[in-house]
Amino acid sequence: MNTKKLQSTNSHAKIPLICNTDTVQALILNNSARIVDVRKSEEYLQSHIRSAASLPLSQILEKEPSGIIEILKNLGVTDTLPVVIYDDTFGALAARVAWTLQYVGHSNTSLLEVTYSQWKRMGLETESNNNKFPKVEHAMRINHKIQADASYVDLAKEQENKFLVDSRERLNFLTEHIPNAKNIPYTMLRSDNNILRKPEEIRRLIENRGMSTDSEYITYCGSAGTLSGLAFFALKSAGIKNVKLYSKSFREWKLLGKVKEEFKDANYWDLSAD
Amino acid sequence: MNDNVNSDSKYYNNPLTRPHIKWGKLEEANNFAHKVKLFRQHALSEDDFRRFRLQHGAYGSRLQMGYSMVRIKIPGGEITPEQLEKIASLSEAFSIGSAHVSTRQNIQLHWVQLEDVSEVMRGLAEVGLTTREACGNTVRNVMCSHFAGVCAKEEFDASPYSKAIAQFFLRNPMCQNLPRKFKVNFSCCNEHGLVRIADIGLVPMINENGVKGFRIYLGGGLGAASFLGHLVEPFTPENRLLSTCLATIRLFDRHGNRENMARNRMRYFVHEIGWDIFQRMVFKERSIVEMTMAGSTLESFRVLLEGHQREVFKIQNKHLELPILNTQNTSTNDSFNRWMNTNIVHQKQQGYFTAFVTLGAGDITANQLRVLAASIRELSIERTARNTPQQNFAIRYINGKDVLNFYTRLADAGLTNPGALTIASAVGCTGTTSCNLAITNSHRLAKEIEYKFLELQYDIDEDLRDSTIKISGCPNSCGQHEIATIGFFGGASRIENSMAPTYTMLFSGSTGEQGELGKTIMRVPAKRVIDILRKIIEIYRQEKSGNETLKHWIRRIVNGAGTGNIRGVEDIKRLLSPIAQLDPIDLDPESYRDYGTDIRFSAKTARGECAA
Known part of the structure; x- marks a missing residue:
């Protein structure tokens, strides 16, 4: 997409990938962004961030790109209007929606750095209006660079300059994973109060592992691309340029009967107190 | 209102009433990250890296050397809420979302990727904790009875001493390359605490002149061959505590076996040379230490000790x-x-x-x-x-x-299971859940026993209350099976052409100053352990005389002093043997699988890392 042209023809600024609460409050005040709540609609109706629109995750999973574009139009999102997305599930659902919007061509999409619970704990403004927005136009420009499918992953797993990142928790990873995948559990990427650690910390974790930040990264998780969606944004925020999401993730991989790496020589599940 | 206890601020904000020692160092975390990179780039040999890694408390995981068990030392077993919360976060971020309390008052995080160990250390250092010298040929976590300070039978609180000793020897150049690991345990009284199964075990006492000191035991320890520690002298005054410990470690450093990894704990040296000789060596070495020790060394220890003295809670x-x-x-x-x-x-x-x-x-x-x-x-x-x-x-x-x-x-958090102080609270080392040496899944077996015993309400049976069950997944005794009323250690048995997971059962081990090591009774298939335990309890209930508890009855049987149908070990073995017999694998495939797995059992182990 030609961002230069967009910037020159539009008043909306490009917002950071991860927005802090101050930025979001300013955007709300100036009515210069669409805030999107991806929790269930009944949760939205109870209360949500002031001026937010409702877009439950379930509405976008399995939808074709044209359907996603239709949703954006109905939410009054033009090609350049900043969109900030939040959830109450440690950022994973928000990340999956945000990735989808970026994929269909809405690059000016970011994540709120806190969950809705944290927003409320901080005493920031909420409301319960069922907000509606006048319909606008939005073009579709599929961003193939951020998406990977099974056949792409199949090739990538053997390629030296590509890292396959499994975002599931450690015990799931040990049990089985795509061959050569590196495990970076989503739990590693968050901090006590924010959905993601600071970019420099994420960078340090990557560098500790001897992984080059110039390489291509492909994230995946168990099924719907939520945990790996969060990892997608974590890696992007840490300054890694080339990140892709394998959105159909390990569930599809297994359904396709593709080869897995398993580890059966230890009974690690029995160490869990859950 | 009682102002000594209930005026919160006075105690919560008083630096004397809460731990304030920074055991961890951030630079060690950074150094660890650096060393991992060197190792991955082949700039550091595998042996050198392993020594370094163990020195810093990261132990290789079962058949997956890319992962570590990170052992967090909790000196004296004392841990603050902030430290517990940090461990919670670290376990979620870098481990498996659960933490594990070891039998030596460490807290372990398992299946941590080697490259993340430095991040765990970094987090620990923020709350004052360390993994330094938690593994390797060093002075390991210094234990102290969890009753120290509150035990009705103790003569004084040993907690400050345990922490001062821990602090004195941590990073001390003299213990960076001992022949083998070295363990120090403090108790509160003659009953509680593990003083006779440590290299140095100490029981606090006040002598007839009102002088504080210890009864010190040397050369004990559990393992493939176990020994109970020997009493050095009737009373070691407080002012000779440091010199006695220093002398012992110096002797071990000088005379310990550095050749044979399987026999290089101090207890083997004590056993080989004979206690009388070793005792004389300790006295002589202690004189030398005392004559040559700089006054500043003694003073620095005194300062450490003072730093750990807590304000006594004057409860009224x-x-x-x-x-x-x-x-x-x-x-x-x-x-x-x-x-x-x-x-x-x-x-x-x-x-x-x-x-x-x-x-x-x-x-x-x-x-x-x-x-x-x-x-x-x-x-x-x-x-x-x-x-x-x-x-x-x-x-x-x-x-x-x-x-x-x-x-x-x-x-609400599922933390109120009963039975902590009863037979139901079975101890199990990590076994095949993470350890290279393990043969069986002792960890899961301990959990299974606990579930079953709570279901059977054995915890409310007063007669079973003072008995203990402890399980190790191999003969190396991390589960402390030799000091249990009924102990088990894991092994494998061949039945026809198939291997089955089995345990060797021991009777009548005990802790405390009069503690004894358990006696080997018989082998029991893993999947029959619970049946055997239930049978033992059933027999005991029929055979016990008067008010004797299971523990006392078992001791009597082991001593051949039983009455009625069960006079000695052979009698009870005869009754238990039918339960321990396995059919061939095709008739009973379940018994040829260990707990926690649906695949056929095979005894897989890799090199142990206890000795660097």
Whole structure:
């Protein structure tokens, strides 16, 4: 997409990938962004961030790109209007929606750095209006660079300059994973109060592992691309340029009967107190 | 209102009443990250890296050297709520979302990727914890009885001494390359504590002249070959504590076997040379130490000790007894009563109680750790927890009036299982869940025993109360099976052409100053251990005389002094043997699979890393 042209023809600024609460409050005040709540609609109706629109995750999973574009139009999102997305599930659902919007061509999409619970704990403004927005136009420009499918992953797993990142928790990873995948559990990427650690910390974790930040990264998780969606944004925020999401993730991989790496020589599940 | 206890700020803000020692160092975390990179780039040899890694508390995981078990030292077993919360976060971020309480008062995080170990260390350093010298040929975590300071039988509180000794030897150049690991255990009294199974075991005592000191035992330890420690002298005054420890470590460093990894613990040297000779060597070495030690060394130890002295809680409380029970006839109340009977003990401080948190083989989730931390912060006057060699937590200084509140808070998090102080609280090392040396899944077996025994309500049977069950997944005794009333260590047995997981059962081990090592009885297939235990209890109930407990009856059987049908070990073996017999694999495939797996058993092990 030609961002230069967009910037020159539009008043909306490009917002950071991860927005802090101050930025979001300013955007709300100036009515210069669409805030999107991806929790269930009944949760939205109870209360949500002031001026937010409702877009439950379930509405976008399995939808074709044209359907996603239709949703954006109905939410009054033009090609350049900043969109900030939040959830109450440690950022994973928000990340999956945000990735989808970026994929269909809405690059000016970011994540709120806190969950809705944290927003409320901080005493920031909420409301319960069922907000509606006048319909606008939005073009579709599929961003193939951020998406990977099974056949792409199949090739990538053997390629030296590509890292396959499994975002599931450690015990799931040990049990089985795509061959050569590196495990970076989503739990590693968050901090006590924010959905993601600071970019420099994420960078340090990557560098500790001897992984080059110039390489291509492909994230995946168990099924719907939520945990790996969060990892997608974590890696992007840490300054890694080339990140892709394998959105159909390990569930599809297994359904396709593709080869897995398993580890059966230890009974690690029995160490869990859950 | 009692101003000594209830004026929160005075105690919560008093630096003397809470731990303030920074055991960890951030630069060690950075250095570890650096060394991992060098190792990955082949700039550091595997042997050199392994020594370094173990020195810093990271132990290789079972058949997956890319992962580590990170062993966090908890000196004296004392841990703050902030430290528990940090461990919770670290376990979620870098481990498996649960932490594990070991039998030597460490807390272990398992299956941490080697490249993340430095991040764990970094987090630990933020809250003052360290993994330094938790593994390798060093002075390991210094233990102290979790009753120290509250035990009615103790002569004085040994906790400050345990921490001062830990601090003196941590990073001390003299213990960076010992022939093998070195363990120091403090107790509170002659009953509690593991003083005779350590290289140095210490029981606090005050002599007839009112001088503080210790009864010190040397050369004990459990393992493939186990020995009980020997008493050095009737009384070692406090001012000779450091020199006695220094002399012992110097002798071990000089004379310990550095050739044969299987026999290089100090106990082998003591055994080979003979106690009388070793004792004389200690006295002589101690004289040399005392004559040559710089005054500043002694002074620095005195300063450390003073730093750990806590303000004595002067309890003058009006709540002399626990809350009246049975006030309501609800099922919750029944659970509460049961928990009270099996998880609560009186302290010597009248009106105050120690509550035990029963963990399945020492495992606790991150969320449970957070709930525990919050409860401790609010309801324990000393505002810390102690972890126990029974793999539980002891929360002390709970006011009688707060006990129900404490229970209620923990209940929501699933932390109020009863049975902590009973036979139901089985100990199990990590076994095949993470250890290279393990043959069997001792960890899961301990949990299975706990579930089953609680279901059978063995925890409320007074006759079983003082018995213990401890399980190791191999002969190396991390599960301390040799000091259990009924102990087990894992192995493999060939039956026709198939291998089955089995345990060797031992009877009548015990702890304390009069402790004894268990005697080997027989082999039991893993999947028959619970049946065998139930049978033993059934036989005991038929055969016991008078009020004797299971523990006493078993001791009598082992000594061949039984009455009635069971006079000695052979009699009980005869009754148990049919249960221990396995059919061939095609008739009983279940018995040829260990707990926690659906694949056929095979004894897989890799090189142990206890000795670097």
